[in-house]
Amino acid sequence: MNRVGADVGGTFTDLVYWNAEQKRIEVHKLPSSPSNPAEALLAGLREICEMHDVEVSDIDQLLHGTTVGTNIVLEKNGSEVGFITTEGYRDVLYIGRHRRPFTFSIQQDLPWREPSLASRANRRVVPEKIDAPSGDVLVPLDEEKVRQTVRELKADGVDAITVGFLFAFLNSDHEKRAAEIVREEFPEAYLSVSHEVVPLHREYERFSTACLNAYIGPKTGRYLDNLREALATDAPELDIGLMTSSGGVVSVPDASAKPVSLLMSGPVAGIIGGVWIGRQTGHPNVITLDVGGTSADIGVAPGGELRMRRLYDTAIGGYDVMLPMVDMDAIGAGGGSIARVDSGGLLQVGPSSAGAIPGPASYGKGGVEATATDAQVVLGRLRPQGLLDGRMSIDVEAAEKAFDDHIVGRVGDRDRDDAAMAALKILTHNMVRAIELNSVRKGFDPRDFSLVAFGGAGPLWAAEIARELSIPSVVVPGQPGVTSALGLLAADLKYEYSRTVMVDVPSANPADLQAVFAELEEQARESLAQAGVDESEMILQRHADCRYVGQAYELLVPAPSGEFDDAAIAQLEESFHDAHEREYFWRFGSEKPVQIVHLRVYGIGLMPDLELNQIEAGGETPPDDAVIERAPVAFEVGGVTERLDTAFYDGSKLLAGNVVTGPAIIDHQTATTVLPPDLRAEVDQYGNVIIDCTEAQNV
């Protein structure tokens, strides 16, 4: 079986080819084509096939992580959406939860209204109402009004329509009927129906999710159609899968129907790649750190399991999205993060970033401010000719000038090295805090984890971060730049189905819950079968969102499989008590009854196991030609910034079993690993660099 993973990022498109029978992996990296991302993807696919004598038509499966939808949201250039909703509630989508993002501000704008996903002119109401909590029809649907409204919206030039009615999670008949009318009257419109996109309660969040789906729907759909058409001649049999925000893979038709589920596609692929690398290297508990130019993505996976974010904490570009997403944190800390001394005398690094343009001062693209990358340059950790095999040069003097102009002399009596070191420490601490928030603060001890660091800048910071958090080891993948593309191949197919049940445990009827689970499992099984997954490769996982009766926020806990009986409920209840205590350090105990709010089923289709190519073995001492040069590099030793004689290694020339001792710098073409003094790193059989952070603690 031939599979290709393709991660399309803002700067680079990365591809990984994997042949299961030959256990062969090949990688390829080329610049992205932002105006039409499919171009670079297709070119890359052809190139990687050509380079390794494979026909494009021989590829069985293309796994794809895309930021097309995310970019539409961030650039705010989505569709004109018509929103048909219940009479009396025209502006629920606009009012939102009526909370200002900034408590202390008169001059702020409200991000979810800039612009609203459907303008007021395009928000139309029709008479209908479902009663709560019974779910009975209170006001019948005015079908004629729906028909007339669709015609008006069509005439007004909308290209997508959302149908979202109040209490559709209790009874979706009205939404279904209105959707039929939309299809009759305006079949070419992109249609998003709230209970289909997310069948859960909370009207604003559901409407927002459904409207965001419509907002990105037409363009994302066109992108996917183009991709499929372009490949239809070369590879008519090719099966295309897309990564979702929850870490699963779905087919093109499913992705086109629910593009809002793809929004975190890219970063999630990175986390899965990091988890997979961890498992390969014998580190099941991993924290992943993916650092690029503007942000750092952090994931925590105990036992290699992805954790899901709480459903009401999920927003993208200011718009609420009530869909399952891998629990990851993105903070404004990257190579381009700008260091500034503010008027209160405090040194701050990020969240503002110089981005790609003007970029760090040392990149010579017009940047003048001191960025984190410039700090690394000042300290001597990035060689002037070091990036991308010398394709990108580094202007050391510009970096030094940026620090002299903006930082030196404003943070106590620090000299330039000290100032750069201080900037690095602050950025490191920002990342440390973000990792802490996602690990320690959720009851996971970093001492039980390994840090897998990738992305262009992850390995620059990883060792310092690990030491700060007492994480015993750091894993830098042999090819840190393509970890997300690897993650696409490492992911299994995954479908998710859920239903609101809202039942208190004392009065829950296990048979009813069993029936819901069975129905959801049937849906999942059907989808998997349609995607060509063999029954023996299917895994069905049950989960439930639970809370104490009277609470408003749920925690996702695994539910037992098999016949769902009283014992299963008792087990679920106990799991919830435990989860609550781990999350909040508080257990209300048995006198407070537990409520089951939603049931969920994940249908997983297992994909063939991936295996990395092994590299040539060597002794402890790296080969002589692996050392590129030696130069003085600044490190902090015993609280003092000092220049130490440091070896620079070419990562591609290191052999399995080689040991590198700090201070050292390892160049991986697309990334650089910094190995501080007193630390020791070993190269494993796959070329991964494993840094042992337990030996020295003299921070």
Next chain:
Amino acid sequence: MSDGSTAPARPKSRAEAAHGGHGTVDPVTLAVIGGAFVAAGHEMGHAIKRLAFSPGAQQVEDIGGGLFTVAGEEICESDTSPMHIGSIPAYIQGFMRRLEGDVNEGDVIIHNNPYEGASHAPDLLVAVPIFWEGEQVAWSAATTHLTDVGGVFPGIAIDVFDVFAEAKIYDSLKLYDRGVRNEMLWRFFLDNTRTPTYVEGDTEAMIATCRLGERRMHELLEKYGKDTVMPAIGEWLDYSERMMRAEIEKIPDGSWEAEGYLDDDGRNRDKPLKVKAKVTIEGSNVTCDLTGSEENSLTGFNCPFGGSTVPGFYTIVRSIFLDQAVFADQGIPQNHGLFRPVTVIAPVGTIFNPAFPRSAGPRACLVCTAGDTAMKALAQVVPDKISAGTSTLSVAVYAGFDEEKQEYWSHYDIIEGSYGGRQGKDGLDAVDTLVINSRNVPIEELDMLFPIRTERYELRPDPPAAGQWRGGVASVRESRFLVDTVMTSEAEGTYEAPWGIFGGSDGTPLRVTKFGADGDVEELPSKVTNHPMEAGSTIRWEQASGGGFGDPLERDPEAVLTDLRDEFITLEIASEQYGVVIDPQAMTVDVDATAKLRADRRG
């Protein structure tokens, strides 16, 4: 506490903090420890709402939490409704008058006396002293607006005789003494509320949250040592203070005054209450003087001074001078340093500093109106930092007795106001305003939990206040009661519409209408007490819309067209108020006709 002015307690000299060096803690370590405090404060807010049992705490987020110095200065706070946290220093001073010298490890203190620091009696404080090496080093504290605290009426009380009728008072009481819960007090506490399930759950949620704050403080002390953490706290506060003073200093010295009016005291209907605000800037200090405002009401319509009037101005002053959106690049931490430059004056015996034993419960509208009036005064000197007249929230408590549970059901809706226009920006439509920042309860949650059917929630159909930057449009909300219900409400603005400025029009007043089960239609005053809402009746809240900013003839004609498309205004309003001629067929601006009409209008 009610001496009529705040002289904020502070250990360091003002000059040193404002102009001095950057202290002894390494700036990098300071940033790290400070960041940990900010994270701890936010985490505490999350914990309360996620653990809590009442929709008020969970959804509305009428909660607060944070860490405080032993002297009661705020170190960090949750990102929740601001009236809660700025008030905690006053609570701490309040209970310490009785507990000085008697604070021990394992104590859990509760307090809600509005004359001794409480924001108002429904906002119960839970405080836990944090000890390290046998010595108290800080406080971890949380507050929550409890659904019911056993006053004469469910929820809140307007038309009541005194503070004793308003609520049960829990003053400086130890719910836990050295780790042991006082079961008698706990029972007494829960027996004196109409909603014991909510109150029990919410109070436990606050205790858990205080424990969490304590845990975070201990972690910092463990890692960096007391000798670093304690001075870091002082410097962290000084840092915020420097930032605030630097901005205030940019404003020329002077005094500016404005007046406003409140509808009535909830009993005497035709007697509006005067609000007077004088804002004085002197160097890097700002004084908000409410002298001249109405004498205190003989109802509950008064504002506790230390716990509400003062922190209300902390919020307003920061929002104007250190606006988070304007300073978005610099995460200036919210802590006591920001409070130090602010002095608030209100003579005892006035609505903003009532004399004991007056009741002082429903104060949100009072604080918002004081803030709005202060903005009106400051419009004269910093027109780019304020908004035109901004309306307040409405709070409506709905309650009845649940025979099955043998407990009251009680819910309070917070219905948002809207902002006035701003220099360069329209006013924000329907959103929580000024010193309130809550969340609404999802209708799909509310209607499932209570015998209420929410029948309408959208922007009100009346046109916005005209202006170069138009006023925000507020919402209309209708609730039908499925069982016999009583309603108590706190709202503002039925007489006085939010003010327009610099040529902008005034906004639209509040209107409250009851539709009886028998078809009777009745306009209600903004504040009613235990008003019967029979099964089948409906209440409609048409919230006040904000004032306009600047001359409407200067408004971008395309923005006028958008307002027409969005059905905020009509063709007639476009031409009459804005001098914009729109072709109704093509829906485009007739540029020439507009120029001519505007020229004619200007004369």
